[in-house]
Amino acid sequence: MTTTEKIEKFAKAIRRAAVQLVYNTRSSHIGGALSQADILAVLYSGVLNCSPDRMNDPGRDRFIESKGHNCASYYAALALKGFMNYDDLLANYCKDGSEYFEHVSHKLPGVELSTGSLGHGFPVAAGMALGSKRNGQPFNVYCIIGDGEINEGSNWEAMMFAAQHKLDNLCVILDKNQMQAMGDTKDILCLDPMAEKIKAFQWNVCDIDGHNIQQLLDAFDSFKNCKDKPTFIVANTVKGKGVSYMEHNLKFHYSAPNDDEFKQAMEELR
């Protein structure tokens, strides 16, 4: 099996686990969890220099999931890679008294930052990247944000800051799934052409298909080879990717699949 095939298999496992978690608990936000699954799969397949036995190593790479509502696929990736216990996650996700919050929680192993309110992850990631530069402890910081999330002005403050301070150890990945809570991003606060905007902020920009493993790998290579500029990956994705009836369907920002829909999803993700 090639590296790409292995990552594709991992991405499918992430999607299956995320759908299972959301179905079990009738919870929300599966659409955005699926759109970022390939990005997570690539990050946790060797891009991110961090492992379960090095969770507190000061030199580890940091990853921040700023789209806190899409934690189902993030938790799935962490569990499948051994950061947290998969069976425990499955049994306790969103359950009373557990710490598996329905938005990303730093109480869980492998998680750097609790998120949920949008526009928080990017500035914190910039601070971590600055910390690495100032204290001479080399590591990279990765942060996934959403294209609804980028409505928040704090992202643009961080955009200016990271470029100003030449944080070339910071990589922001935009999961551009083209939808937000009440509809299509183009109809609410259209930010296209996104890549051109970010380039104008003096970032290294990669505009790619966010479901293409090779393009993702190449974009992370571009980040690692770029000096003096932070990197912004515009990952063009489809909300609900991998389950036909969820794709670009606003309903699955909110709803969990019913019994029949769950069976179909598992068939499609086999």
Place this chain on the structure above:
Amino acid sequence: MRTSFINQLLEEAQKNERIFLIIGDLGYHVVELFAEQLPERFLNAGIAEQNMAGVATGLAMTGYNVYIYSIGNFPTLRCLEQIRNDIAYHKANVKIVSVGAGYAYGSLGATHQATEEIGSLRVIPNMIVATPGDPVEARAISTFSASYDGPMYIRLGKAGEKVAHTEEKLTVLAGDILPVSMKEGTKKAVLACGNILAAAKEQIQSQKLPYDLYSVPFVKPINKEQLKTIVERYPEGLITIEEHQKSCGMGSAVVELISDMYATGELTVYPQIRRVAIPDEFASVVGTQMYLREYEGLKL
């Protein structure tokens, strides 16, 4: 007060290489020495307080004790959710330092008057809220904050505040209530918070008011035992005074604590308490700090 604080912080930072100062494009003629002497631990984040608070959190997570510095409402209310979610929830080692407490920038208008931030920050879990009353307390709190690992709000005045304490140097612990002027046999005590401390002292002295004076340099926490001792000592009760809205300020914190102690039986007397604070309004006229204190009735 701000200069005393920053100079002390520089002294601390020369001994402690974890200290990092970020300004929100403010601090002219205050922060320059720090910036010159420790450029690798200084940064101007620009006029972008949400990002400044987030960056401070990230920096703290890499091992620094980060101070963010700006005027009144800017590093507090402007980025309140970053303070709550990023700094406080994660117990990040970040100190939020505001200058211009209360009406210090009175003539600049309501936008620059910091009269609600104690309340906004003291309700947030994990936060210490410090309100030094004079330059001596500002230095003591600067030293305390340098070795305290966790979120803290430090509310400073501006420049030229009078010294209220007779001691040149103080050591404080979180929650301490500090005696300022005492007389044998006094039956009523004044608790003053922040940069109105010296004015309260002057009024007591010039009008020969029969009150002892204490400074409350921490609105959160307040040392329960020390407060209990004060309540039990003064049969005619307490007056609280602060340059902040009456709601959620130091007076509120004192009343809440006393009420809780009375409810549990830790206190067997419930004192008469008069709270002097801003009566739930924005100052509607231009004025210096002194003028606006008078205008809003902030006197004993």
